[in-house]
Amino acid sequence: MERIAPSTPEQMAEALAAFAAAGKTIHVGGAFSKLRQGGGHAPAAVTVSTSALTRVLQYEPKDLTVSVESGLPWATFTRLLAANGQMVPLDPPFASQATVGGAVVSNLCGPRRRWFGSARDLVIGMQYATLEGKRVQSGGMVVKNVAGLDTGKLLIGSLGTLAVVLSINFKLAPAPPCTRTFLFHFTALPAAIQKRNSILQEVLQPWSIDLLNPHASGRIDEEGWVLAVQAGGSQRLVERYELELAGTRVLADEAEQRFWERIREFIPEFLREKPDGYVVRISTPIEALGDAAASAPVPFLARAGNGVAYALFTDADGAANWLKSAAGRGWRGVIEFAGADGAGPDEAWPNPGPELEVMRKVKQLYDSRNLLNRGRLYGRI
Amino acid sequence: MVPAAAREELERLLGARNYLDRAEDLVLYEYDGGVDKHRPEMVVFPRSTEDVVAIVKITGKHGVPIVGRGAGTGLSGGAIPRAGGITVSFSRMNQILEIDLANERAVVQPGVVNLDITLAVQGDKYFYAPDPSSQRACTIGGNVSENAGGPHTLAYGVTTNHVLGLELVLMDGTVVNTGGMAQDVPGYDLTGLFTGSEGTMAFVTKVIVRLMRQPESVKTLLAIYDAASDCGQTVAEITARAITPVAVEMLDGVMLRMVEEATHAGFPMDAEAVLLIELEGLIEQVEEQVEQIRDVCAACNAREFRVAKSAEERDLLWKGRKNAFGAVGRVSPFYYVQDGVVPRTQIAPTLEFIRGVSAKYGLSISNIFHAGDGNLHPIILFDARKPGDTDRAKAAGDEILNFCISVGGSITGEHGVGMEKMELMGNLFSSDSLDMIQGFKNLFDPECRLNPGKVLPTGRGCMEIRQRPDFVL
Numbered sequence: 073m074e075r076i077a078p079s080t081p082e083q084m085a086e087a088l089a090a091f092a093a094a095g096k097t098i099h100v101g102g103a104f105s106k107l108r109q110g111g112g113h114a115p116a117a118v119t120v121s122t123s124a125l126t127r128v129l130q131y132e133p134k135d136l137t138v139s140v141e142s143g144l145p146w147a148t149f150t151r152l153l154a155a156n157g158q159m160v161p162l163d164p165p166f167a168s169q170a171t172v173g174g175a176v177v178s179n180l181c182g183p184r185r186r187w188f189g190s191a192r193d194l195v196i197g198m199q200y201a202t203l204e205g206k207r208v209q210s211g212g213m214v215v216k217n218v219a220g221l222d223t224g225k226l227l228i229g230s231l232g233t234l235a236v237v238l239s240i241n242f243k244l245a246p247a248p249p250c251t252r253t254f255l256f257h258f259t260a261l262p263a264a265i266q267k268r269n270s271i272l273q274e275v276l277q278p279w280s281i282d283l284l285n286p287h288a289s290g291r292i293d294e295e296g297w298v299l300a301v302q303a304g305g306s307q308r309l310v311e312r313y314e315l316e317l318a319g320t321r322v323l324a325d326e327a328e329q330r331f332w333e334r335i336r337e338f339i340p341e342f343l344r345e346k347p348d349g350y351v352v353r354i355s356t357p358i359e360a361l362g363d364a365a366a367s368a369p370v371p372f373l374a375r376a377g378n379g380v381a382y383a384l385f386t387d388a389d390g391a392a393n394w395l396k397s398a399a400g401r402g403w404r405g406v407i408e409f410a411g412a413d414g415a416g417p418d419e420a421w422p423n424p425g426p427e428l429e430v431m432r433k434v435k436q437l438y439d440s441r442n443l444l445n446r447g448r449l450y451g452r453i
Numbered sequence: 454m455v456p457a458a459a460r461e462e463l464e465r466l467l468g469a470r471n472y473l474d475r476a477e478d479l480v481l482y483e484y485d486g487g488v489d490k491h492r493p494e495m496v497v498f499p500r501s502t503e504d505v506v507a508i509v510k511i512t513g514k515h516g517v518p519i520v521g522r523g524a525g526t527g528l529s530g531g532a533i534p535r536a537g538g539i540t541v542s543f544s545r546m547n548q549i550l551e552i553d554l555a556n557e558r559a560v561v562q563p564g565v566v567n568l569d570i571t572l573a574v575q576g577d578k579y580f581y582a583p584d585p586s587s588q589r590a591c592t593i594g595g596n597v598s599e600n601a602g603g604p605h606t607l608a609y610g611v612t613t614n615h616v617l618g619l620e621l622v623l624m625d626g627t628v629v630n631t632g633g634m635a636q637d638v639p640g641y642d643l644t645g646l647f648t649g650s651e652g653t654m655a656f657v658t659k660v661i662v663r664l665m666r667q668p669e670s671v672k673t674l675l676a677i678y679d680a681a682s683d684c685g686q687t688v689a690e691i692t693a694r695a696i697t698p699v700a701v702e703m704l705d706g707v708m709l710r711m712v713e714e715a716t717h718a719g720f721p722m723d724a725e726a727v728l729l730i731e732l733e734g735l736i737e738q739v740e741e742q743v744e745q746i747r748d749v750c751a752a753c754n755a756r757e758f759r760v761a762k763s764a765e766e767r768d769l770l771w772k773g774r775k776n777a778f779g780a781v782g783r784v785s786p787f788y789y790v791q792d793g794v795v796p797r798t799q800i801a802p803t804l805e806f807i808r809g810v811s812a813k814y815g816l817s818i819s820n821i822f823h824a825g826d827g828n829l830h831p832i833i834l835f836d837a838r839k840p841g842d843t844d845r846a847k848a849a850g851d852e853i854l855n856f857c858i859s860v861g862g863s864i865t866g867e868h869g870v871g872m873e874k875m876e877l878m879g880n881l882f883s884s885d886s887l888d889m890i891q892g893f894k895n896l897f898d899p900e901c902r903l904n905p906g907k908v909l910p911t912g913r914g915c916m917e918i919r920q921r922p923d924f925v926l
Contacts, residue, residue, distance in 0.1 A: 130861075134692055135796040157695065179637070190637070192645055193614050206885035214794040216611060216828045216866035218600045218649050219874075219881055220908070221890045225613075225645025234641075246695035272557075275669035277734060308737045355635035357556040379556075380637050404638045421639055427629050431641045437896050449640065 074117070079124040081141075081199065081207055081238040088236060089205025091118055097443050100232045102143055102171030106178050108343060108409045110231040111420050114447040122173050122236065129239055130213060133158060137196065137213050139241040142173025158244040161188040161279070163332070166340050173237040179229030180408075182336050183280035183302065186377035188245065191228045197241030198224035200234075203439055207238065215243045226434060232445040233453055234438040251279075251304040253328045254319035258297040261285075265362040267299055268376050272358070276316060278303045281377035282335060283361070288371035288384075291342070292334045299376065300335070302328075338373050339409065342384045348412050350391035352383045354398050354405030364403065368394065382408070392419040399423040406450050417451035424452055455494045455539060459515040463497055463539075466507050471498045471545070482522065482540050486587070486778075488789055488843075489530035489872050493520070493540035500545050502620060502628060502658040509656070510626045512539055512902065520904045521652045523564065523595030526587040528790055529871030531599055531651050535906045541656065543594050549573055550659070557664045558617065558634055563594025563657050567601075570662065578667040582609035585867070586775040594657050600649030602867030604774070607825040608699035608733070609665070611867065613648040620659030621647060624898045634661060646893075651869050652904045654897035668733040672743050673761040673770055676728040676750040677721050681705055684726035685801035687753040688824045691730075692797055696745050700731040701825030702774055705804075708781075708819040708832070715780035718773030719766070724756070728824065729774055777821050778832070785817075785834035789846045793857035794866040795827045806856050807831050814849040816842075828866035829857070855880060870908045879910045887913060 078084040091098050099116035102123060107113070125141035126148075133156040140149055146167050153159050163182025164175035181190045188194065197211030210224035211217055227237055258264040268281055280302040289298040303313040314322065323331050334341075339351055356364050358379045365372055365381070370390070374381035385391035388411060395405050399422040407420040424431075435442070435453045463472060473479060473496040483492035499505045512519050518538030525532055534540050547564035554577055559570055567588040570581040584603035585591055591601070597619065602611045609615070618632030632644035647655060678684045684703055691698065704712060706725045713720040720727060730746060732739045743760060750758045761767040773780075781788045795803045804820065807829075811818040822829040831853055835846040854864045854877055864870070864877050878887060891913050894901070 132796065132798060134689060134798050136692060137796065189610070189614060192642060193610055202885075202889070206888060207883070208889045209882060209886045210889075212863050212881075213861050214796060214828075214863050214866070215826045216602055216606065216794050216823070217863040218602075218611075218867055218869055219863045219865045220870070220878065220886065221893055222600070222613065222645055222649050223889055223893070225642040228642060228645075229637075230641060246697065248695075269555075273666070275666065275735060277666075277668075305738055306741055308741055309735060312735055312737045353637070355633075355637045357553075357558070357634045359553075359555040378637075379635050404633065404635055406639045424640065425630070426627075427631050427643055428640065430623075430629055430631075430643055433896060434641055434643075434646075437892055452640075 073119060075119040075121070077121040077124040081125065081201065084125065084236060084238060085201040085205045085207050087120065088201050088203050092203035092443055095441065095443070097446055100236050100445055102174035103145070103169045105166040105169040105174065109178055110408070110448045111417070111450040112410060112414050112447060113445050116446065120236065122171060125238060128152065136244045137215065137241060138244060139197070139213060139239055140172055141239045142171060142237040144172045146170045146172055146175050153244065154247065157247050159247045160194055160242045161245060162191060162194060163336050165336055167336060172240055176228055176240055177230055177232055177237055183282050183332060183375065185375060186281050187277060187279040192225055194242050195224060195228060195240055196243050198227060199238045200227055201236045201238055203235070203443060208235070211241065213241050231448040233435060233448050234444065248304040248306065250307050250310040251302060251328060252310045252313055253300060253302045253323040253331060254313070254317040255294070255321040255323065256299040256319040257295060258299070261297055261362060261366055264297040264299050271301060272377060276303070276313065283365060283374040283376035285365055285368060285372040288338070288373045291338070291371055300331070302332070335373070339382060343409055346386055348386065350385040350388055350407055350411050350415070351409040352385065352391050352395045352405060353380065353408040354395070354403050355380050356403045360403065364398065367397065388413055388415060395419070396422055421450035421452050428452060455517050456515050459511055459517055460495060462511045463495070463508065466511065467497055467499070467504065471500065472496060482525070485525045485527045485530060485532045487528045487530045487871065487873055489533050489535070491533050491535045491537070493534040494537050496540045496542055498542050498545045502622065505541070505622045505656050505658050506626045506628060508541060509622055509624060513624065513626070516900070516902070518902050518905055521594065521598065521656050523592030524566070524590045526591040527595060527599060527871065528792065528868040529865065529873040531869050531871040531907065532595070533872060535872055543592065546658065554579060554664065556634060559662050559664055561593050561660050561662060563592060563660060565593050567591050567593060567596055574664055575667070579664045580667055581662055582615055582665050583612045586778065593660050593662065597648050597657050597660055598650065598652040599867070599869040602828065604700040604702050604823055605731070607701060607823065608697065613645055615663045616644060616648050616660060617663055618661035619644050619647055619657055621655040622658055623655050624900070624903055632661065651871060651908055653894060653907055654903065670734065670736040670739040671767070672732045672739050673767040674730040674732070674743065674746060675759045675761070675770060676730065676755040677724045677757040678726045678754065679724065679756055680754065681726040681804060682801055683754040684728055685804060687728060687749055687755065688800060689798060690749045690753060691746065694745060694749060696742055696749070698730050698742065698746070698825060699733045700729070701823070702729040703727070703820070703822055703824040704729070704774070704777070705820040707817065708777060708821045711780045711784050711819065712773045712777050715783050716773040716776055718769045720773060729770055781819070781832055781834070787835050787837045789833040789835065789850055791829065791831045791833070791850050791853055792865045792868040793829050793854050793862060795829065795857050795860050795862035797827045799860040799862065800824060800827060803829060803856065803860065807853055810849050810852050814845045816845060816849055818849070823866070827862065851877065872907055875908055876910050878908070
């Protein structure tokens with residue numbers, strides 16, 4: 073199978089146009105660290121990687137913005153920002169292997185989304201190459217910009233089914249001098265949910281509110297139901313959080329970093345351990361998250377301040393059945409990562425809703441012959 | 454032209470009280486907050502999504518152009534029916550349908566006034582973050598169409614960051630719901646695509662917005678300068694010291710004198726520039742940042758630094774800021790508001806350039822802007838009754854926006870492209886990028902009936918077919 077990694081945006085656009093003109097199916101990715109995500113992918117005639125697009129295009133720390141090519145390793149990217157006391161607080165899983173483009177296109181974000189939002193909130197511009205060989209710009213290098221259509225939003229979470237991201241512009245946040253993490257351990261779920269509710273209703277502005285059920289907390293050497301809350305800011309601000317959130321345990325420095333590292337790598341670690349494992353992602357209203365947690369018979373990790381949760385299954389049927397029952401309760405969800413046997417569209421994305429037709433029209437506009445990452449987006453597109 | 458048959462069908466659908474077609478009524482719908490004008494041939498007032506679907510179908514059958522309108526406060530001509538046809542006013546779809554504090558959401562109809570959402574939830578200590586200056590009048594439907602901003606978007610983001618789902622009526626009459634009460638619903642982010650599409654791809658008939666918890670503490674600061682450059686330096690230094698205010702607004706001398714005369718908010722009459730800075734968060738954080746900013750202002754030669762002592766004083770300062778355009782209206786019969794954006798480090802050179810433009814065209818230009826995020830609002834004062842003045846104002850505006858592009862900025866931060874800046878789109882975007890926008894327009898509005906002649910430069914899209922020669926600036 074042909075495999076290429078163009079080193080300039082122009083070459084990438086030309087290569088895509090040539091493959092498309094020849095009617096070749098294309099498997100596109102960055103570091104290909106998330107091959108089991110989104111329904112996997114059908115075999116393709118060519119593989120195209122963004123891994124040679126690694127330039128930092130523009131970085132003026134005083135502007136609080138940065139523009140980098142999509143193949144830049146996420147780890148390199150965050151080190152660069154940290155050296156200037158700045159951050160893009162997305163916390164994607166697979167961070168040690170992933171590229172910037174892959175992190176955005178897979179739209180898997182981590183704990184700090186409670187305060188900072190997800191990729192859709194942090195990306196201010198994007199350039200991508202289409203199968204027609206066009207290089208399309210959406211947004212720009214300023215934090216407020218409504219010129220033109222925000223088509224970059226479509227690429228976030230598209231899993232490479234629409235176009236190939238060439239470069240991404242982010243707005244940056246200053247990294248604060250101090251952070252603290254407060255762990256609350258509970259023997260039963262209702263107390264954990266009550267604690268979460270009281271934090272949400274108070275004036276505190278924590279970065280992260282993650283919930284783990286006992287199956288999940290056991291995987292990171294904790295016990296019982298665990299609510300993990302992180303805050304950041306000045307020393308004085310963090311002291312205020314210490315007063316307000318006297319939890320079971322307070323984490324700082326290395327212990328704190330290690331804890332969140334394990335949370336970020338919670339799913340990758342499971343998938344490495346269980347090549348046949350399935351990860352279901354569901355979205356619920358914040359209030360319904362407790363019911364979702366109660367119904368999960370397996371390790372369950374939730375962004376409890378957002379209503380996005382992951383459940384880890386060792387078998388396809390278990391995952392499909394739980395997702396089906398979640399869908400029956402009106403929650404939205406997918407089998408985000410599938411095991412070796414994959415998952416059919418009906419199992420992987422049981423209730424897509426009528427907007428799927430509009431999504432298919434969008435796919436048609438970009439890729440009418442379904443050449444790019446065929447099978448991705450849960451086999452529905 | 455709207456054929457008689459279409460009028461009759463619409464009258465039957467809506468009843469006599471839900472449309473306007475007399476010239477003296479229509480004249481009220483020929484303008485918005487910008488400078489462009491064109492009169493619709495009929496204005497209809499749907500009361501439900503079903504009404505909107507029926508309007509789309511009836512007008513579709515007769516090939517009549519349609520344009521959505523909220524409160525008409527837009528500043529780029531987004532609601533101007535430049536090809537004639539029918540204006541669809543959402544002013545009677547103005548209900549807050551659901552407030553769900555536990556889930557931090559509200560579901561509203563498009564005609565709900567922005568500020569009314571906050572007023573409905575502030576008793577419970579929540580608020581809706583995007584706060585355009587027109588928030589007492591502008592509607593959520595218009596905010597979604599234009600992806601509206603406001604002073605506090607520096608910290609909280611613009612409309613698209615606070616909209617979780619939409620109900621849309623497409624041009625074939627289909628009703629589609631995007632997003633939802635939950636985040637990260639699978640598939641493409643259609644909500645993000647349609648937010649900011651300037652009413653050119655679908656009608657918005659319902660919006661799910663995010664509500665935020667009110668902060669514990671708010672402090673409003675006023676820093677006063679004898680030199681505008683010191684003011685610009687303060688903004689850069691605030692960023693450099695990693696201080697994170699929720700709003701940093703700058704008013705230059707010309708502007709603040711107009712504002713003070715109109716509102717008596719307490720702005721100094723003799724200063725060259727002021728910064729209006731707001732801090733929000735936990736008490737400790739706000740107190741600390743007040744002192745940090747006091748230091749920055751002193752280091753940057755501020756001649757005076759005030760902290761608003763009461764909610765009344767704070768409200769007065771913001772009233773002055775948010776009513777600035779009204780204040781300009783007292784001084785100049787006509788004004789032209791720009792909405793360029795530049796990287797934060799380019800604010801000072803841009804202000805210098807604007808001064809040059811003012812001198813070159815002999816037009817007074819005052820500046821009021823969201824300095825924290827580089828979103829400038831130069832206001833060009835002119836008199837349309839003087840021959841050539843309007844053209845000079847337009848040319849001066851274009852020159853400023855082209856400068857914004859040249860330093861890596863954008864032609865619009867929050868007002869939208871509309872019909873005002875569409876010709877500049879070719880300077881900002883490559884032909885490939887404009888093709889993509891055009892592709893989406895054709896996909897969702899193949900007959901080009903919905904708000905024709907916006908966003909894309911003439912020669913793209915359908916203006917050649919639809920545009921009538923008599924539209925006026």
